[in-house]
Amino acid sequence: MNDGTGAGAPAEGGTMNDRLARVTLMRLAEPDDAVMGRLVAACGPEAAVAQVREGRLDPGIVRWFESVRHRSAAGPGETAERLGRILAAWRARLAEADPVRDLAEGERAGARLIVPGDSEWPTQLDDLGESRPYALWLRGEANLRFSCVRSVAIVGSRAATPYGTHVAAEFGAGLSERGHGVVSGGAYGVDGAAHRGALACDAPTVAVLACGADITYPSAHHDLFAAVRGQGLLVSECPMGVRPTRPRFLVRNRLIAALARGTVVVEAAVRSGALNTAGHAAALNRLLAAVPGPVTSDTSAGCHRLIRQGMAACVTTPAEMAELVGVIGDELAPEPRGPVVPRDLLGPQTRRVLEAVPARTGTGPATIAVAAGVDIETVLSCLGALAAAGYVERVPRGWRLRPGGSADRT
Incomplete structure (x- = not known):
């Protein structure tokens, strides 16, 4: 049923007003905005939008913000000024927001919107608390919730070595063959190789984007993203048409870690974004593993640090990763043995x-x-x-x- 606005009928996740409010929030605040996250958690999406429109925030949010700024040694005047700037920025964006148009653009792009409470919403995202996305845009044939029930995030360097891309593809294929979904970021290097490994096994794979679901970034992955849509899903918490930025790449990493049961870092330098994903996985109490590489390779130094610090288990095969994230007693990896003489x-x-x-x-x-x-x-x-x-x-x-x-x- 259509209400004549082009927005379509409300789904099971909430009323149409709730969905319109969440689409509006995607325009007002950047993903993982701490203040907006606290406001939505405390008041709900509709009330959050209403408060921004009125230019007045709930007193509890003001007190919370003051306590946070107090810990950073900011004075009362500076705190009020800072919160005022945040609210002014939201109101400026609100003037340009059109949730009905955004829903129509998503529909034209072949995307669908899911919100908390929908049957397709992965409940493990609730572990993010106030950092949970307001809503998600999906493009693809697979069901996001089912694709992530048994899934592993495979992450690593964009400037991967041949060793890194080979191992990532092997892990993507090997885990898919064992019934595990593969989650990654759709980037060059390890991400792309992991997606291709899963696709080679005719298994669903999930690419979490740092841009709108209608944007192909990197552009050279046009064919890869088309294959992912046919067999899996493109996922974004950004509105249609939004371009990627460096902060958005780091912010989306929390979704990659939250969606999967465990994360394996295949290849990463000491300043790699993949270590950011590993940090989110550890904070969410997800299982974390890393693949060792040559000790002379800078692109494996981050993996070695994770293993040395005890943050990540050392895995060398898809079977070992499947054992790590599997049910205790199931999917045990065979112990490596030399040839019998x-x-x-x-x-x-x-x-x-x-x-x-x-x-x-x-x-x-x-x-x-x-x-x-x-x-x-x-x-x-x-x-x-x-x-x-x-x-x-x-x-x-x-x-x-x-x-x-x-x-x-x-």
């Missing part, structure tokens, strides 16, 4: 006797028994079995290892 199949006493047999000059069973720490009968029995298996041979002076025999293939 013939010597591994020998019993413990037989191995001790074999170790006591010299390689070049022969020696008698009594000497071998002393060296092996066993009795003479055991030595004679083991030597017969070892000779039959090709490990040792009898020579005029006793026994020795057979040259080129099984004992050399260890």
Whole structure:
């Protein structure tokens, strides 16, 4: 049903006024605005918009802001001036906001709006508290909530090395094969490789953007984003047409960490934005892992620091990451083992006797028994079995290892 405004009917997440208010908030304040987050949490989206329109904030918000500024040693006059500037900026944006138009633009772009309370809203975003997004724009065929129930965020350097992109693609594919959704940021390097790995397995993948859902950034990822829309989702907390900025990249990282059950940092320098995502994951009590790289590589120095400081588990395979985020007892990764060699199949006493047999000059069973720490009968029995298996041979002076025999293939 359409009400004639182009906005469409309200969904299960709230009334139409609630949805219009949330779309308006997306225009008024930047994502993760602490003051607006506190205002919405305390009063609700409709009342928040109304207070901005009236130029009057709830006294509780004013007292909270004063307490925060007091801790930063700001004086009362400076506090009031600062809050006044924030409110003035919101009111200036409010004059240009048109939520009905924004909803229509989203519909034309093939996007849909979800808000807290909708069936598709991932409830794990509520862990963000007052930093929870006001609403989300989605473009794609998948269901966001279902795609993130069992998911892993794969993040890392934009300027990834061939090693980093290879590992990211392997993790994207390997986790997808194990039924885990892949969440990342759609950027160059590790992000793009992780998305491609998931897409190669025909699995849904979620790209969280730092711009409007109708903006392709980076532009070279036009085809990648088209594939993500067909198989997964593009997600944004920004209105249509909004361009990315450096602060928005850092702010959106909290969504990447919150959506996923765990985060793995594949490759990151010590000043990488991926470490910002890792910090959000740790603050949200999400599982955090990092992939080690060459100790000579600056692009792995951030991963090594996370591991060394005990913030992140060291993982080297998708199976290990799946075990980390899986239910206890499920999806256990196999322990890495070397190849099985013939010597591994020998019993413990037989191995001790074999170790006591010299390689070049022969020696008698009594000497071998002393060296092996066993009795003479055991030595004679083991030597017969070892000779039959090709490990040792009898020579005029006793026994020795057979040259080129099984004992050399260890």
